[in-house]
Amino acid sequence: MTIVVASGKGGTGKTTVSVGLARALDAEVSLLDCDVEAPNTGLFLREAGAPARARRFTVPVPRIDAQRCTGCGACAAFCAFGALAVVRDRVLLFEDLCHACGGCTLVCPTDAIDEVPHAIGTITITETPGLFHVTGELDVGQTLAPPLIRAVKQTVGATTSVTIIDAAPGTTCPVVEAARGADVGLLVTENTPFGLHDLELAAQVFTDLEIPAGIVVNRSGIGYGDESRLLEISGRFGFPILMRIPFSQAVARGYADGANILDSMPGLRDGFARLYNDLVRIGAAS
Amino acid sequence: MDTEAVIMTVCITTATTEPGARMDTRFGRSPYFTFVDTESGEVKIEENPFAGGSSGVGARVGQFIAEHGTRALIAAQVGPSAHAVLEAAGIDAYVSHAETVHDALAEFKEGKLERITEPSNAKHSGRS
Numbered sequence: 001m002t003i004v005v006a007s008g009k010g011g012t013g014k015t016t017v018s019v020g021l022a023r024a025l026d027a028e029v030s031l032l033d034c035d036v037e038a039p040n041t042g043l044f045l046r047e048a049g050a051p052a053r054a055r056r057f058t059v060p061v062p063r064i065d066a067q068r069c070t071g072c073g074a075c076a077a078f079c080a081f082g083a084l085a086v087v088r089d090r091v092l093l094f095e096d097l098c099h100a101c102g103g104c105t106l107v108c109p110t111d112a113i114d115e116v117p118h119a120i121g122t123i124t125i126t127e128t129p130g131l132f133h134v135t136g137e138l139d140v141g142q143t144l145a146p147p148l149i150r151a152v153k154q155t156v157g158a159t160t161s162v163t164i165i166d167a168a169p170g171t172t173c174p175v176v177e178a179a180r181g182a183d184v185g186l187l188v189t190e191n192t193p194f195g196l197h198d199l200e201l202a203a204q205v206f207t208d209l210e211i212p213a214g215i216v217v218n219r220s221g222i223g224y225g226d227e228s229r230l231l232e233i234s235g236r237f238g239f240p241i242l243m244r245i246p247f248s249q250a251v252a253r254g255y256a257d258g259a260n261i262l263d264s265m266p267g268l269r270d271g272f273a274r275l276y277n278d279l280v281r282i283g284a285a286s
Numbered sequence: 287m288d289t290e291a292v293i294m295t296v297c298i299t300t301a302t303t304e305p306g307a308r309m310d311t312r313f314g315r316s317p318y319f320t321f322v323d324t325e326s327g328e329v330k331i332e333e334n335p336f337a338g339g340s341s342g343v344g345a346r347v348g349q350f351i352a353e354h355g356t357r358a359l360i361a362a363q364v365g366p367s368a369h370a371v372l373e374a375a376g377i378d379a380y381v382s383h384a385e386t387v388h389d390a391l392a393e394f395k396e397g398k399l400e401r402i403t404e405p406s407n408a409k410h411s412g413r414s
């Protein structure tokens with residue numbers, strides 16, 4: 001069973017919920033941090049001293065054999081990303097624009113292009129009892145998130161029964177890549193204008209991806225005076241509100257100290273267990 | 287270089303063509319380019335096919351003007367990818383803030399323009 005936690009608006013509490021759910025479950029869990037531009041699940045898991053292994057993640061980029069290259073320009077003409085330019089029979093490669101599609105190697109008429117690995121990020125695996133924690137992190141200055149996210153999603157613990165994916169905020173390519181193929185989604189929102197505006201966008205993405213989802217309202221109690229707009233969105237998309245986490249300064253103070261939500265609000269453990277059962281039901285119903 | 291004497295194709299970034307061609311302050315996303323053959327005086331204005339692109343534009347436009355036989359470019363600024371391509375192509379870039387293409391060309395022919403030796407900004411890649 002794979003659950004993807006997304007939001008729309010940033011800062012609503014995706015990581016809080018992913019970590020809370022991962023820690024509350026009595027199962028072998030893989031927690032995959034797919035917010036590869038700014039992964040932060042590790043901040044809330046007590047992993048000091050736990051065995052961790054890291055590997056560099058690479059994408060294949062072209063290497064041009066100057067002897068075989070005739071300067072015909074076919075590679076540059078094909079590249080959809082402007083990563084290649086051919087001037088005076090010389091090929092210029094802009095590695096950071098390359099999307100590693102491999103197209104240039106195919107269209108070169110003289111077989112002058114082969115592919116070499118170009119490191120753009122790191123995948124780190126940390127194991128603690130019951131939790132297989134994977135973090136993908138792009139190097140500073142790199143922007144090619146989707147291939148790294150795909151690689152993180154393929155890194156699941158051998159004994160895992162539940163996979164929780166912490167997606168990036170927003171509704172762009174990294175979120176779509178993180179969510180694609182999940183059994184069920186969990187949209188974390190807050191009952192504020194920005195929260196609900198972006199919840200609608202995220203709900204539309206999940207509808208387009210045909211992933212059933214439920215909603216968690218974090219910091220419940222703040223924002224709009226009532227939940228009428230939130231309920232309308234929930235009803236319109238068919239995504240039920242599964243949990244409300246009340247606003248609490250104690251949680252915010254704990255968060256600032258790196259405590260996770262179950263440390264600050266132990267009573268939520270049962271709530272997360274019920275949330276999981278609801279998600280299983282939603283995933284099965286579709 | 288004695289710009290008055292050398293025969294070449296000069297490229298000037300162009301924002302509009304009507305009523306008189308005005309210079310554009312951008313290079314990669316300049317909507318048009320004016321190509322002037324300094325020998326025959328022939329003037330060609332061409333649409334920039336990459337102007338609407340989201341990324342990878344600078345290098346492609348550099349290649350585009352190189353394919354037109356450009357030897358000198360007149361622009362307000364040139365980005366890092368374009369700069370690399372222009373250098374490789376042997377195209378000299380000159381800075382001008384003239385309002386019209388006509389004025390920019392006149393400044394060039396009078397040898398008043400300075401070379402652009404560095405790109406305008408640091409490299410950044412991908413969608414911004």
